[in-house]
Amino acid sequence: MIREYTTTVEISGPLMLVDGVEGVAYEELVEIELPDGEIRHGKVLEIDSRMTLIQLFEGSSGTGITESRVRFLGKQVELGVSEEMLGRVFDGQGRPRAPFDTAPPIVPEKMKNINGAPINPCARDYPAEFIQTGFSSIDGINTLVRGQKLPVFSGSGLPHAAVAAQIARQAKVIGGGENFAVVFAAMGITFEEADYFIRDFRKTGAMDRAVVFMNLASDPAIERISTPRMALTAAEYLAYEKDMHILVILTDMTNYCDALREISAARKEVPGRRGYPGYLYTDLASLYERAGRIKGRKGSITQIPILTMPEDDKTHPIPDLTGYITEGQLILNRELHKKGIYPPMDVMESLSRLKDKGIGKNKTREDHADLFNQLMAAYSAGKDAKELAVILGVAALSPLDQKYLAFAHEYEKKYISQGEHESRNIEETLDLGWELLKLLPRSEMKRIDPGRLDKYWPEEVASS
């Protein structure tokens, strides 16, 4: 049953108010036909017995009060899915996106509601499979595991795109030759950045195993609300119905949140911090929590959302609330970037909370946890020494502090830093860690189990 109305009474920002509508349901999908035949889409945002408030996905420009024909479609927003999605580029509403994709629309195997449903916590399986990204600063220190949501906190001008593309290119599970694919959702990024990803995917052959949803900076801002939901719906289909391991990259979440703020402002809601709506946490959680593993299902969804922190401020509501939901964060640091270190990973402030169950014997190596703890402690001491040296001069440091200072320097240069096409395996990363620790006295290895220390750094070597 399709019902059509021409009783629009108000259009403001991305919202449209229609009078005298009957029998529509909350969240129902709406089609708006403009005089020239153009079709726009929206969904029901609020209803009472008289008025219906509609959120327009493509924005309101060009719509008029008298001429718009509003049709209620009797269903919620859906995405048609099938395995044909692989290798394709869609827009924020699931249609082929020119100029990147000029082929005809896919033939869907089924339709899926893009909001998904919460995974029952009892059905979840704890993520514990190590993913090797080839970056020492991730694999060795902030290890990523299958089913994790680990965002990249970046700043404008920092190389987050290169880091994300390199992860997508290199990520693999040791000993696993399984079905792997990337789902990529771009929200409000520039044509150039989008083109960078697509070209990188094509060049490395990753495109055949990728599904791309693209909303560019020039596309309607409001469409950014549905773009990640489309992408996650595609990911869920591939992961849980087609047994694939999916890496979802969402970029840039800051643009997504700004679109959400726009709608909230148009509805005149009481704003929270910096004008973002009070439900931003809940809304973001409805995206990020779609990552995970499910018992008895082969596939998995690993998420890497990327966001740019306004003024590199980690306490800005977007990174702040993201950090409260995700299982850690990878932070890119401007100072390291200026020093020419790629990836400019701030290993101190970055954190992978799921690493503990993904590392160790039979996963990476038995010494991984101790080694990680020791490297972190040493780097931290080195950075403290550096601060001291700035005030007092290197000469005033104790001999031990000088060693720590040298260690921190080498650690950044040799361990964190690596090439854009250099993929280190986990053995190489761990061995490199030991090599660097040997710049310090053996007695400083407080965080390492004595037995393991003897094995990986026998006593004789210390005295020589």
Place this chain on the structure above:
Amino acid sequence: MISGTIDKIAGPLVVADGMKDARMYDLVYVSDYKLIGEIIELKEDKASIQVYEETGGLKPGDPVTATGKPLSVELGPGLVTAIYDGIQRPLDEIRKVAGDWITRGISIRGLDHGKEWDFAPVATVGLKVTGGEVLGSVPETKLITHKVMVPPEVSGEITWMIEAGKYNIDTIIAKLKTSDGSTVELPMYHNWPVRKPRPIAEKKAPEEPLITGQRVIDAFFPLGKGGTACVPGPFGSGKTVIQHQLAKWADAEMVVYVGCGERGNEMTDVLQEFPELEDPKTGEPLILRTVLVANTSNMPVAAREASVYTGITIGEYFRDMGYSVALMADSTSRWAEAMREMSGRLEEMPGEEGYPAYLGTRIAEFYERAGNVKCIGGDRSGALTVVGAVSPAGGDLSDPVVQSTLRVVKVFWSLQARLAYARHFPAIGWLDSYSLYTDNLKDYYDEKLGTEWVPMIKEAISLLQQEANLLEIARLVGAESLSPEDQLILFTARSLREDFLHQNAFHDVDTYTSITKQKIMMEVIMHTSAEMKKAIRSSVSPGELFELPLKEEIARMSYIPEDRLDDIEAIKKHVNSQINDLIEKEQIA
């Protein structure tokens, strides 16, 4: 039954017409999906309802029926080891019905009404009983003997008692004749409204610490059984790990863990780990004393608001049996945000940061439900300890939820991002955290650990405070130019931080430290400090002292298992001999 129709839908808020006779906080069923909701505002004949499930697809005109009863939980055998959503629906049962994703309109009762339990009566016919009196018991798990009690507001004379046997919870186990002559039939369970505190006979100040096995807590900032604590901190500072550690190792008899608007995987972690972990006291799996309430961040926001009440009501029920119960709520900020969201939809006048003006009252009421109490209906004492995590925006402690919480709780574990980055865990700052229970608990510690314990801790805290000042100076002039005594303070404080306060939750041994071991560890550090002081007086150079191999031994104390505490004691002897050697050398020279 009162029924009306939907007038308006806005997210989790539904407004219904024709509800004139309904009451505040009545439970309602919304639409033909029978979504569960609760009335949170009444205006003329309109009722505002917070709906505990997704509202997509609802239409104006859909039916709404009020049950006339407030949102309640079922209390009886079958609670332990369960995992519930925010309104006590068992998530494992939901999974059996609905599959891996949670769908709507599923109605499953909190307790299994078919399962049979071994019931043994203790009350006898002719006895006059009041609320809380124990009628009989059920061995619910190896760790929990469930006491079946007269519901709080019921009293009378027992006219009939069932004999021992296997019954399901619907079976009438006792009949009472009340003062007005009517007969009340009591099954093995009863319902209790979640927003109403269960009555107690008397509240007492906490007199025993909740031993957590976490050194910084037990030694520096202890929590009393029946007390309240809050753990605020920015993301990634370790709130959840601390809550998990307490749920695992605290010497409570019963644990209620409320995952309120946090991650799904954290609940999975508990679900997978607790059946494997052993209770240090009994050796039985920890899950046998645990109830979980999980309303994760992606589950409906209104049910998140209810989840802390569901959890605390279950906690009070076990307290009434005479148990020491610990409740962990992670995170109370998400609960406050759920309140804020409903308040916003109701278009109430916002207070600070958009939170409703009654935020502080609600928080205070919640923590007031904790306590060390004398239970009603017999001579039992119980305790309900409440620990709430707080997740302030931007980690800023001026956040309204933090401030409202600090006004009511007695223990403040302040998590610091700076410590977390340096991987100093638990990242509880030793300079700004506090416990207001230390005086109450002094007698307990004097008896268990000797009268030297409390002064030793005071001295340790004072050393850490002096360290903070000295570090400032050292930053300007260099540590080398400090006096040898001051250098020793820095050395000891560092040892306190790294070798005592630092504790790795993921290390098999380090994860839990008995208070006996805590005392020995502390003694070793303080003894070393005292011996070094003597050496410095005998003109031994600090540089030499600080390089002694004893340093390494002290660093490894925390990894020595509980059954080899002599090995830690022995360190003192090595300390003496190493330092004496230096003194002798100095005297010869």
